Amino acid sequence: MSEPQRAQRRIQRSLSPVWIVPIVALLIGAWMIYDNLSRLGPSITLIMDNAEGIEAGKTLIKTRNVEIGKVEKVSLSQDLSHAEIIARMSPQASKMLNEETQFWVVKPRIGREGVSGLGTVLSGAFIQLLPGNSEVEIDTFQVLDQPPVAPPDAPGLRINLTSQVGNSVTTGDPVSYQGFTVGRVESSEFNPVSREMSHKLYIQSPYEGLVTTNSRFWTASGLDIRLDSQGFKVNVGSLESLVSGGITFGVPSNMTMGAKAKENATYVLFNDEDSAKEGHYSDYLEYVLLVDDTVRGLSENAPVEYRGVRVGTVMAVPWNFSAPQPDSLSRFAIPILIRIEPQRFDEQESNQEVDIAQWKERLNGMFGHGLRASLKAGNLLTGALFVDLNFYKDAPPFQSMKFANTPVFPTTSGGFAQIEQKVSNLLDKLNGLEIEPILSSLNTTLESTAQTMNKVNHIADSVDKLLADPATSALPANVNNTMRQLRDTLQGFSPDSKGYNELTQTLSRLEQLMRDIQPVVRTLNEQPNALIFNKKLPADPQPRAK
Template sequence: MSEPSRAERKPQRSLSPIWIVPLVAILIGIWMIYDNFSKLGPSITLITDNAEGIEAGKTLIKTRNVEVGRVEKVNLSDNLQHAVITARMSPQAEDMLNADTRFWVVKPRIGREGISGLNTVLSGAYIQLLPGSSEEGNRRFEMLDQPPVAPPDAAGIRINLISQAGNAISAGDPVSYQGFTVGRVEHSEFDTEQREMKLRLYIQAPYDSLITTNTRFWSSAGVDMRLDSRGIRVKVGSLESLVGGGITFGVPDNTPMGSKANANATYTLFADEESANEGSFEQYLEYVLLVDDTVRGLQPGAPVEYRGVRIGTVVRVPWNFTAPQPNSLNRFAIPVLIRIEPQRFDNSTQTIDVDEWYARMERMFGHGLRASLKAGNLLTGALFVDLNFHKDVPPFTALSFVDTQVFPTTTGGFAQIEQKVSNLLDKFNNLKIEPVVDNLNKTLAATQQTMEKVNHIAASVDKLLADPATGELPASVNQTLRQLNDALEGFSPDSEGYNELTKSLARFEKLMADMQPVLRTLNDQPNALIFDREPTQDPQPKAAR
């Protein structure tokens, strides 16, 4: 019988080889999680008023048509006023996210420049990213409603405009120079406190060199039609400005170009080109006209001219109408505020001595310089202020109205015509009409007698024409003419009468030739027919001396 076997105790391994597989799987999973998180870009938040066309998990974020992110969530804000979009960006886009970065939705749009975004009709809308140049990082952005005019670092210049004319200028409107588009309006905002429109313009390079310190800006309406004292004026802009308006700039005539403008410089936006040119005359003399005539047709901005040359502008009609007038005036005149602009004389922007010009004008007042209203256009009834020297005017006396010097005036225009018509009527009243009427009656009586004689002669002529003999007269005249014609035909070169006449004339000519000696003898000796002719002596030649 064999001996029973005894169990032996042996040490067992602490880790089985089978655990290597899950361990490797865990390590691979950790590595994959790390790799996934390491490749994840930053998460950003986009705020927009409308999330039309944006879908979570589908809408892409692109820059230069390269995908750099994707929309993860689209939610409403807590106050339900905005849409909040959460997007995951790629790691390479992290350097693009700064304070100047801009986002907007690319979708089909119809604007002044045409149709854009048609490629999104099939692929769907996407979010466009425009990198900024700021060094300040940012993860929360407000999306733009419209694509920006130019990148923040685009070559060119950005300037500001201030307008109080209520021009309907909006972002995207063109900025043109001599009809060529050189920039766009980037931003427009109305300041309720200052009650003025603030615009920001971008002028692209190389046209930014056109912006100088003397540049003037004005609104360019599609069609500008005016009826004023200079007639009818019509200006038609480009097709783009005709549809939506825009801004035009330039330097006034005979004005230096000036130095190049600095970035973010501020300019004034004028209503039109004429107002922009007027704005260059910054130094002027202010006067007030106390007009006795009607001011209907005189508008602010009307010219002040001296013998056809514009030297100023009408500012306000009427001006301080209820203010007390000078005591020396016993009338109730219409005050009109005007400006005399000496810079117009040589179209310069140089500084003038205003006091010296006031003294010069006062000396001209003493020599008869007066202002009057004249009609500039009979069609529109527009008036302008005309300055000229007049004789036989009352002496000039310096007056002031509301602390403004009074420019002496005289009646003009229709008032002068009315005065001339009144003088003409007075002359007619002073004429002695009775002698003229008596002479006129005599003339009429003589004329009546003459007309009676004319009527009598006309009756005699009618009676003569009605006589049958008068009716036969044309036939008798025709018969006489035919007989005369027949008689003349008898003397034609081929007729017998003509030949006989020719022969008779030849015989008569021969007879006259034969009669020549007889006639000569009778001429020398009339009694030769009775007595013989005296013999003649032979001629003796004269002896030589």
């Protein structure tokens, strides 16, 4: 019997052709996955307060109107405080995503600059991307509520403003210079710690040269109507500032332009133009006025004037009212804090430091010569008051004193108080007069006057009777007749009349007679009895011998 044959096992090492098809399919699928992943850009998260108009799978992300991403998911945050949007960006957008990149929603808007985003009415809202220049890459961004005023790399100047709470400046408000818009407000934030508003301004090129180190910024209200001690003022700005306000700036007329402002320089935002002009007086002397008169009508920032020239400002009315006064037992005055600003005296030195000690010594010397402060009416219509400084020769001596560690400026009564004092003095003098004798004399005088008036009335009655007499009425006619007869008589003695010639001859004869009678009269003067006795002749002269 033959032995059974055994099968031989041989390991086949060649690949079966059956596996070629799945391997190829696997390679194609891997290539397709790689290709798809290589075409996908980074995924980012956008945070918004309100996802209005944003739809997953439809809302696009664009820059310069080129699509660079799409919204994939819209959801609420875990604390439900905001909306989170997951967006897939294109690969070319990866280098645009950094901490300076800005996003905002483009949709129809009606704002201060007009109507924008009308193209999205039919196409729907989209998210606009503004690339940043930072090298720090991030994947979570806060979407802006409003479009940015200008790109971060836009040519121009960016500065910071700080102001007290109460102004109405918001993002997008215009920044104007002499009524012409040269920039915009980029952002406005409130700091609860310092209780101040911080504004970031963008001044577009080529107007950045208008901002200098001496520039002053103030709120432009559009329409400013003021009625105070300085009078009635109305300032009207541009139409845009009239609707939304804004900020304006300039350099005070009594200051130099200064050097060009640096990037991110910080300035103070004042409430109005007058406050901005007053803000550059950095050197001052503080004094306290202890006023006995009423301060109704005197307000903060009221002027302190010397003979019509402003030299200071009222800072507080009243000031530290509860502090002890030097002579509180005899009076209780109203304390008023004022500032004397020596830089106002010389416009050329308004931007230079002032020797405060020298000015203080000068004012102390003026106090000794009668320099006093008083309250006067600046506007009779509103009753606004201001502080007037002047010299009074009859002012009592002043002794230096302090109120709440602040020097006291000597005062005197104001105009109304002086009138009241004079009226009071006049009444005191009238009260001191002896009225009874004066009244008795006045009664006597009145009685005499009454008697005199009676006599005058009696004389008037007599005159009336005389004028009513017919003879008095005929008197003018008689006078006229007499004057007529006199005229006729005088005409008879005219040079050409016969009577005149006869009168002339008679006078000539009379003159001749007078000449003839003169020897007789002379003889009678010498010898009164010459008419009876012969005239004595003088003896003949006898010659004398030697």
